[in-house]
Amino acid sequence: MPELPEVEVTCRNVARWTSARRVRELAVDDPAVLRSGDPTSVVGANVAPAYRRAKLCLIPLGTQVLVVHLRMTGKLVRAGPGRRAPRLRLTLDDGCVVVFEDVRRLGQAWLVLDAELPGFLATHAPGAEPWPVVRDGEWLRAALSGKRGPVKTALMDGRRISGVGNIGASEACWRAAVDPQRRVPDLSPPEWSRLMDGVRGWIGDTIAAEDGDEIVYLQHGGVNPFHVYGRAGAACPRCGAAIARLVQSGRATFHCAGCQA
DNA sequence: AATTATGTTGCTAT
DNA sequence: CATAGCAACATAAT
Numbered sequence: 001m002p003e004l005p006e007v008e009v010t011c012r013n014v015a016r017w018t019s020a021r022r023v024r025e026l027a028v029d030d031p032a033v034l035r036s037g038d039p040t041s042v043v044g045a046n047v048a049p050a051y052r053r054a055k056l057c058l059i060p061l062g063t064q065v066l067v068v069h070l071r072m073t074g075k076l077v078r079a080g081p082g083r084r085a086p087r088l089r090l091t092l093d094d095g096c097v098v099v100f101e102d103v104r105r106l107g108q109a110w111l112v113l114d115a116e117l118p119g120f121l122a123t124h125a126p127g128a129e130p131w132p133v134v135r136d137g138e139w140l141r142a143a144l145s146g147k148r149g150p151v152k153t154a155l156m157d158g159r160r161i162s163g164v165g166n167i168g169a170s171e172a173c174w175r176a177a178v179d180p181q182r183r184v185p186d187l188s189p190p191e192w193s194r195l196m197d198g199v200r201g202w203i204g205d206t207i208a209a210e211d212g213d214e215i216v217y218l219q220h221g222g223v224n225p226f227h228v229y230g231r232a233g234a235a236c237p238r239c240g241a242a243i244a245r246l247v248q249s250g251r252a253t254f255h256c257a258g259c260q261a
Numbered sequence: 262a263a264t265t266a267t268g269t270t271g272c273t274a275t
Numbered sequence: 276c277a278t279a280g281c282a283a284c285a286t287a288a289t
Binding site for chain 2: 001002003006055069070073107108158166167217218219252
């Protein structure tokens, strides 16, 4: 279940495995996964370095781009023993096979013509990027202006900011020492600044912690690299109070009532 | 059996 | 018109 850091690591991996090669085959194993384009049209195409936009992984193939959204359980890995049934396989001319695995099959892929990419991204990745470009607290406040609800929920609005999901929103609030239930209109400039630093810190630290060929998600037994997410009952790393779990807009939030004001 | 899961979209109510 | 909350999507694990 990837957010911005996991997608960023995935894109770097795909770029390392595939760029400067040619496409031998794009095989569609699950017909429901590919939402647009003709997989036979990319055979022989030159592969340029994959990159991330919002939570999308974009892989340039000649004059088209293979866009992949991992959604909840998707991952892009190299073929090998013990792998689960793929939904999509990209085979390169050097024999490398990148597979799209996705247990819950909520993920999607599209083949998009270069000329249509801007329009596609405007629809599927409308929010502003919080990273790697350096943003400050005033930028974040402006990005979320008009919102009235809890700051944690606001941070997850992909039409305003890209890449911050349920984990990142909890982690950013904890790093900022801001209660996730606080309302957007009530936050002060120093709090906005700490929240923006919290978002950046969560992204940078999580990329560093999860760097590698395959990210093992928490549900599949992966190591938890987060401060509060998934740690209800544990001691807060900052003040020692017990981490609490609550539900906001139907999603789990983790926070420390001791030091998040 | 019921609950939970790191995402997005579309509907409805406000 | 914009925002907030919720169901739905599909599957597995506890």
